Amino acid sequence: MTADLDLTVTGPGHALRDRLLALDCRLFEAVAARHWPGADPLLPKLSRSANHGLLWFGTAAALAATRSPRARRAAVRGVASLALASATINTLGKRSVRRPRPLLDAVPMVRQLKRQPITTSFPSGHSASAAAFATGVALESRPLGAVVAPVAAAVALSRIYTGAHFPSDVLVGAAFGAGAAFAVRGLVPTRDQLPPPGRPRADAPALPDGEGLVMVVNRAAGSSDRVRALGDALPRAELVECEPADLRSELEKAAARAEVLGVCGGDGTVNAAATVALRHGLPLAVLPGGTLNHFAQDLGVEDVRDLSQALREGDAVRVDVGLFSADGTEGYFLNTCSLGVYPELVRERDRWSKRIGGWPAGVVATLRVLRADRHPLKAELGGKEHPLWLLFAGNGTYHRMGPLPARRYDLADGRLDVRVVHGGRFPAVRLLAAAVAGPLTRSPAHAAVRVGALRVEGVEPGTLLAYDGEVTTVEGEVTLRKLPEALTVYRPLQQRR
Helix, strand or coil, X not given: CCCCCCCCCCCHHHHHHHHHHHHHHHHHHHHHHCCCCCHHHHHHHHHHHCHHHHHHHHHHHHHHCCCCHHHHHHHHHHHHHHHXXXXXXXXXXXXXXXXXXXXXXXXXXXXXXXXXXXXXXXCCHHHHHXXXXXXXXXXXXXXXXXXXXXXXXXXXXXHHHXXXXXXXXXXXXXXXXXXHHHHHHHHCCXXXXXXXXXXXXXXXXXXXXXXXXXXXXXXXXXXXXXXXHHHHHXXXXXXXXXXXXXXXXXXXXXXXXXXXXXXXXXXXXXXXXXXXHHHHCCCEEEEECCCCCHHHHHHCCCCHHHHHHHHHHCCEEEEEXXXXXXXXXXXXXXXXXXXXXXXHHHHHHHHHHHHHCHHHHHHHHHHHHHXXXXXXXXXXXXXXXXXXXXEEEEECCECCCCCCCXXXXXXXXXXXXXXXXXXXXXXXXXXXXXXXXXXXXXXXXXXXXXXXXXXXEEEEEEEEEEECXXXXXXXXXXXXXXXXXXXEEECCCCCCC
């Protein structure tokens, strides 16, 4: 038996609805009457595990715990999709249609949930969350979506099998969930929707088995698994592991005998390799192995498969390189260069990272820098002296709001993305205001421009300058400029999903 619904209205439209509801009830009863071997102990437990989204949060945590950026993006997108679906179901869906739950007379006791849900039946929140999470993951990564989808389908089926929902509740809930995932993609595009990050295409040698590649690996990056995988993919590549203190000398030795210089490590390690590659006129192969890997991510190289694919096919692009110079001190930057608060944050983060790890160290460093009693940097811009809390210059235009944005779509646009936070009282408030502001705004607290070069005069001796995670001291006149399309870097021209 099923719930006694009052359907005494008449008319063609209502008659059709009556027939659909009757079909819904018959399908529910057919599922209740059917015995599936092994389902009785499994599906009720699976249904309970999905209460409050716990199953999906656990799955997201497992994905995020991997070292795969693609898996981490899929986890974030899945959770965001689930959150939107859950909010939509609970605020609109269940309050709009107050359908009673099915009666459980036809459902065997062994299948029934120990705690019966008390909310209205239409639509199914569990099904919406399952579909939203699985669809969100699949939009970011089809292989991961193929793994998650059967579990999501089983959760949806379990809601009918345990008697918690009618089939139509589940179907509509799943449709809500999938729609939420696509809505999230409309707000935050997936990687395959974004323009390719590298241009233009460059001529580079194809290395089908890796012969001619010398890959220098920073042992401190902890990327032994990736190095072994690269050795399996490109068996004739030469792999050289070294300690951080020996990195620059090993890069110089590798460049002397390499056709292609490779590097595995974080952004600071990649910066050192790019400097050597520029000096020797060699193409660079980057295997991300650090904590953040900003350059590799923006380039479109996430793992061994990406890099080995590009090397085998000879797929490469030319990218811009930033150059800073100050009274005899000169250096390149692939990502960012900054003066003011951020270099102090980098120094504090490095001081704490060996004790408590990278991410906690970043939090501690931010709190310590913002709480410290300090004076703003004094510098001359355009012939006028300005007090500054932060001057940030990105090698290429970054696409996210605020002074420290996250992603570049074009690594050869010829522009420096400059963000300035002016000095004054309450630096933490000013930095926060800049962080939520638009990318090209002007206010008494902050400003942003895109230029080809920048000169900062009157920098006091001992001022810290950070570039690609490294820190040095500068004084006097600091000049930032671009070297357009100066570096050839391997990247796959066709992105995987």
